[in-house]
Amino acid sequence: MDDWRTAAPEHLVNPFGTGPEYAPVYGGELLPRTPEEAFTTRRFNKVPVLQGINRDESRAGIYGMEMTKKATTGDPDAHIDEADYGTHLEQTFGADRADAVAARYPVTAYDGSPALALAAALTDAEWARPTVDTGKALSRHVPTYTYEFAEKETPWYADPAYQKPSFPMGAAHTFELPYLFGLDDFEPLTRTQHRLSDRMIDIWTGFAHKGRAPWKPTTPAAPNTQSLASGPNGVRPVDFAENHHYAFWTSLR
Incomplete structure (x- = not known):
């Protein structure tokens, strides 16, 4: 490939x-x-497809990086700094592209957090961009529906051995699972989170039954993505490609 x-x-x-x-x-x-x-x-x-990602997928990987840094340095307050950010951009995208990525994802745009800036860049490059491409390819042949799990406040792990990071995890990789399954690995859902969970389960089971989701399908021209989050306006259409800088990433090919 x-x-x-x-x-x-x-x-x-x-x-x-x-x-x-x-x-x-x-x-x-x-x-x-x-x-x-x-x-x-x-x-x-050729069957209908429901596909999507979590808005903050790569924060889970950055969490692992931060915990590794704490362990290797012996500093319980160690965190991802700007030097780590620059180094990881070069390692991932190459020195010739790292500056362009850093300019598109400046640390100042992410509450001064190199961890959040790096996670956003990696999420968009490694998860969001291929989601758009996959939707384009699939929708030429089968009904395709795209979603984005976008909760800002998600349950943390139930095991106290998991130390929380220096940044919010948001909708990180796997953090949608307690909304879809009865898992003991995470803290219990709040009442508001339970309402979103019920909505998501309805969407998943309805799709399995009828082969469609309650929003516009993806087309080769538009992802037509539905955001899934708590609150009165949490489940709504979003401009997925724009929000995740799809045009920028395709320009780096």
Whole structure:
């Protein structure tokens, strides 16, 4: 599969598998083709698709980086600083692109937090951009619906061994799970969070039953993404591509 920095949108369906990120499983008689091959050849099971990400996916990875820094330095107050931010941008995007990414995601725009700035850049590059591309590819062949889990206040882990980071986790990777399943791994949902949980479960089960979600489907021209969050205006359409700087990331290919 082509690298996410160089492949054209119509050929890049899912970049996971090009590095240490999560990767699709394939091979053998059941799933013989890569996602890229399946979609470009149209040899896949054509059923409706519900796809999406968490708004702050990469904050989970940055949390791991911060905990590792605390452990290796022996400093319980260690956190991701601007030097870490710059170094990680160069390692991830290359020195020739790091300055452009830093200019698009300045630390000053994220409450002065290098951790939040880095998480936003990684979320948009590694999760949001491929979500738009995947939606474009899928919607040419099957009904496709895109969502974004966007809770700002989410339950923390129930195990006290998990130290909280120096920044809010928000809708980090896996933090939607207690809203969909009865998990003991997280603190209990609040009453407001329970209302969102009920709404999300209705959406998931309704899609499984009817093959559609209660919002406009994704098209090759527009993600038509539904934001899922608590509050009276929490479930609403959002400009996913604009919010996650899709045009910027495609310009770096």
